[in-house]
Amino acid sequence: MGEIKLTDVNxxxxxxxxxxxxxxxxxxxEFVVFVGPSGCGKSTLLRTIAGLEKITAGEIQIDRKRVxxxxxxxxxxxxxxxxxxxxxxxxxxxxxxFGLENSSMPKAEITERIGEAARMLxxxxxxxxxxxxxxxxxxxxxxxxxxxxxxxxxxxxxxPLSNLDAELRVSTRAEIAALHTRIGSTMIYVTxxxxxxxxxxxxxxxxxxxxxEQVGTPLDLYNEPANRFVAGFIGAxxxxxLKAEVAAVELGTVxxxxxxxxxxxxxxxxxxxxxxxxxxxxxxxxxxTLAADPGSLTVKTRLVxxxxxxxxIHADLHGEKLLAVVQGQKQIGSGDxxxxxxxxxxxxxxxxxxxxxxxx
Amino acid sequence: xxxxxTSSHLGALLMAPVNALMRVVDxxxxxxxxxxxxxxxxxxxxxxxxxxxxxxxxxxLFINIVYSTTGGTAFFLSERSFVGTxxxxxxxxxxxxxxxxxxxxxxxxxxxGNTFWFxxxxxxxxxxxxxxxxxxxxxxxxxxxxxxxxxFFPVLLSPVVVGLIWKWILQRQGLLNFILxxxxxxxxxxxxxDRNWTFIATIGVSIWAHMGLYTLILLAGLQxxxxxxxxxxxxxxxxxxxxxxxITLPLLAPNLxxxxxxxxxxxxxxxDEVYVLTGGGPGTxxxxxxxxxxxxxxxxxxxxxxxxxxxxxLMGLVLVVxxxxxxxxxxxxxxxxxx
Numbered sequence: 220m221g222e223i224k225l226t227d228v229n230x231x232x233x234x235x236x237x238x239x240x241x242x243x244x245x246x247x248x249e250f251v252v253f254v255g256p257s258g259c260g261k262s263t264l265l266r267t268i269a270g271l272e273k274i275t276a277g278e279i280q281i282d283r284k285r286v287x288x289x290x291x292x293x294x295x296x297x298x299x300x301x302x303x304x305x306x307x308x309x310x311x312x313x314x315x316x317f318g319l320e321n322s323s324m325p326k327a328e329i330t331e332r333i334g335e336a337a338r339m340l341x342x343x344x345x346x347x348x349x350x351x352x353x354x355x356x357x358x359x360x361x362x363x364x365x366x367x368x369x370x371x372x373x374x375x376x377x378x379p380l381s382n383l384d385a386e387l388r389v390s391t392r393a394e395i396a397a398l399h400t401r402i403g404s405t406m407i408y409v410t411x412x413x414x415x416x417x418x419x420x421x422x423x424x425x426x427x428x429x430x431x432e433q434v435g436t437p438l439d440l441y442n443e444p445a446n447r448f449v450a451g452f453i454g455a456x457x458x459x460x461l462k463a464e465v466a467a468v469e470l471g472t473v474x475x476x477x478x479x480x481x482x483x484x485x486x487x488x489x490x491x492x493x494x495x496x497x498x499x500x501x502x503x504x505x506x507x508t509l510a511a512d513p514g515s516l517t518v519k520t521r522l523v524x525x526x527x528x529x530x531x532i533h534a535d536l537h538g539e540k541l542l543a544v545v546q547g548q549k550q551i552g553s554g555d556x557x558x559x560x561x562x563x564x565x566x567x568x569x570x571x572x573x574x575x576x577x578x579x
Numbered sequence: 580x581x582x583x584x585t586s587s588h589l590g591a592l593l594m595a596p597v598n599a600l601m602r603v604v605d606x607x608x609x610x611x612x613x614x615x616x617x618x619x620x621x622x623x624x625x626x627x628x629x630x631x632x633x634x635x636x637x638x639x640l641f642i643n644i645v646y647s648t649t650g651g652t653a654f655f656l657s658e659r660s661f662v663g664t665x666x667x668x669x670x671x672x673x674x675x676x677x678x679x680x681x682x683x684x685x686x687x688x689x690x691x692g693n694t695f696w697f698x699x700x701x702x703x704x705x706x707x708x709x710x711x712x713x714x715x716x717x718x719x720x721x722x723x724x725x726x727x728x729x730x731f732f733p734v735l736l737s738p739v740v741v742g743l744i745w746k747w748i749l750q751r752q753g754l755l756n757f758i759l760x761x762x763x764x765x766x767x768x769x770x771x772x773d774r775n776w777t778f779i780a781t782i783g784v785s786i787w788a789h790m791g792l793y794t795l796i797l798l799a800g801l802q803x804x805x806x807x808x809x810x811x812x813x814x815x816x817x818x819x820x821x822x823x824x825x826i827t828l829p830l831l832a833p834n835l836x837x838x839x840x841x842x843x844x845x846x847x848x849x850x851d852e853v854y855v856l857t858g859g860g861p862g863t864x865x866x867x868x869x870x871x872x873x874x875x876x877x878x879x880x881x882x883x884x885x886x887x888x889x890x891x892x893l894m895g896l897v898l899v900v901x902x903x904x905x906x907x908x909x910x911x912x913x914x915x916x917x918x
Contacts, residue, residue: 300807
């Protein structure tokens with residue numbers, strides 16, 4: 220089992236309130252990723268679950284038992300630290316055995332568990348080396364191995380890939396996903412990288428300033444972000460935001476006016492919008508296409524980045540920045556006038572408070 | 580923009596005499612470099628320092644060696660007669676090396692014995708006290724910076740001041756006896772006249788005076804141990820004693836070794852504070868090697884600079900061994916760091 224429930228969890232350091240009313244239910248075997256910008260409280264939240272930090276208010280349950288007062292060691296969790304936290308003076312084998320020896324486990328079982336984890340992570344040939352003699356990727360595996368040998372209720376991973384280079388990060392990410400499939404334990408993973416979050420998570424928890432902004436599957440967050448922050452945070456490159464005004468409200472459709480008097484039709488029903496309301500319209504760069512029709516959005520390009528398979532166009536629409544990612548190679552230069560089309564693109568509407576305007 | 584221009588003008592004005600001076604200095608230096616080459620310039624710049632080092636370190640060392648091969652009470656070398664290794668032979672003439680009284684120069688062997696026990700006990704206790712203090716100061720104490728300063732402060736005191744402070748505390752009518760009497764009506768102890776207490780007092784006082792430096796070195800070592808290692812150990816349910824023996828101590832070992840060697844060197848050289856505190860007494864109970872050398876060479880009625888020089892060279896050899904140990908350890912740690 221590896222069910223974790225947080226109810227009204229709060230954490231303060233003196234007058235600094237770092238976690239605010241966190242409510243979250245993580246199911247057994249689930250891979251949950253906490254994501255958010257630096258200082259949003261995601262690592263602190265992980266550390267409170269681990270028992271390395273005491274919460275100020277609220278309740279943490281692991282497998283339906285309150286663990287607020289339970290020590291980190293007795294919560295049955297294992298943590299993989301950002302710096303790996305391997306003991307530099309011990310061999311890999313000693314590092315893996317250290318935690319097991321604390322529980323007076325028979326030597327034969329310790330050897331068996333180490334062997335099993337080492338084979339799974341392909342580190343068996345490094346068992347007698349010290350961490351200083353290993354590469355970053357190998358150290359990372361040892362750190363995960365140290366967690367695996369304990370057979371914990373859940374794994375807590377605090378930005379485990381942040382010290383690896385880009386290439387190794389991609390391959391290790393895939394290995395972590397495979398590992399989760401193989402052992403099936405609950406995993407909570409902290410990152411500030413939304414690509415890691417999108418590729419690994421069953422559910423993503425987006426945090427900002429100590430609060431949960433939205434919890435959902437990666438595609439839920441991508442397709443229906445609850446607010447402007449989530450919309451801007453999930454997806455790369457970031458979503459475009461244009462100021463707009465409601466020009467007309469008809470049954471099932473809202474007409475918006477954006478910069479330059481361009482009109483956008485948004486299919487929406489059951490909302491409370493009325494003519495004259497100020498809103499923000501969000502368009503993902505991948506949903507913009509190039510058009511030949513001068514009747515569509517006419518923009519002036521500021522920078523064109525040819526990536527081979529796609530072309531990234533930074534453009535200016537009456538003083539507002541607009542980014543488009545179009546497929547293939549285009550003969551466009553900086554300063555050119557081009558036409559963008561958003562016909563058929565999913566448009567996201569946010570009210571003046573930044574909250575999503577939903578269809579009923 | 581204007582202020583930048585003004586300040587740059589002011590800078591140029593102030594630098595003008597400096598630049599003029601540099602141009603003047605430049606002329607002979609350029610000439611010198613032309614004639615001696617770039618290697619000669621290095622020697623030229625090193626010369627003043629080497630001269631000072633030669634006059635105040637190498638020359639006395641050499642003179643000391645010469646002194647140790649001469650006899651008599653005179654200080655002028657021209658008035659001293661060459662005696663070869665006689666002074667060394669005198670120091671080593673013993674029927675039983677474990678019994679100082681059987682030696683021709685019994686005071687020397689008493690001082691060697693006293694210094695040996697002083698070094699063993701003082702260094703062991705010094706390490707223990709410094710380590711415990713560093714461990715305590717490394718915790719989240721209220722007023723941690725204040726306590727760190729308190730423990731370091733005695734290091735800044737002159738050894739003579741340390742000796743006088745403790746003499747004032749430990750003498751028969753001193754502060755300690757006064758407090759003991761006030762609290763428990765305890766009869767005054769003779770801390771500085773009882774042989775056993777005096778030996779312990781010199782150890783205690785020297786620890787008090789020097790522990791701040793070693794505590795600081797150990798504290799720096801403790802703070803260099805990453806916090807997440809302790810958190811990993813906490814997650815693993817490691818008991819505090821095991822954390823200390825298996826994590827803290829091995830990771831502190833490089834600092835600890837440096838502290839041991841430094842403390843050994845310092846302990847062998849003990850003199851000032853003990854000389855002020857006990858004068859080596861009662862009897863010869865706190866007569867340590869440096870005091871023996873000082874008294875033999877300068878203070879006793881029948882002074883013997885040659886014998887003192889020979890003893891100081893023997894002591895110097897011990898210090899050379901300890902220093903080489905320290906350098907070796909330093910290099911080992913440096914290589915470890917590079918790996």
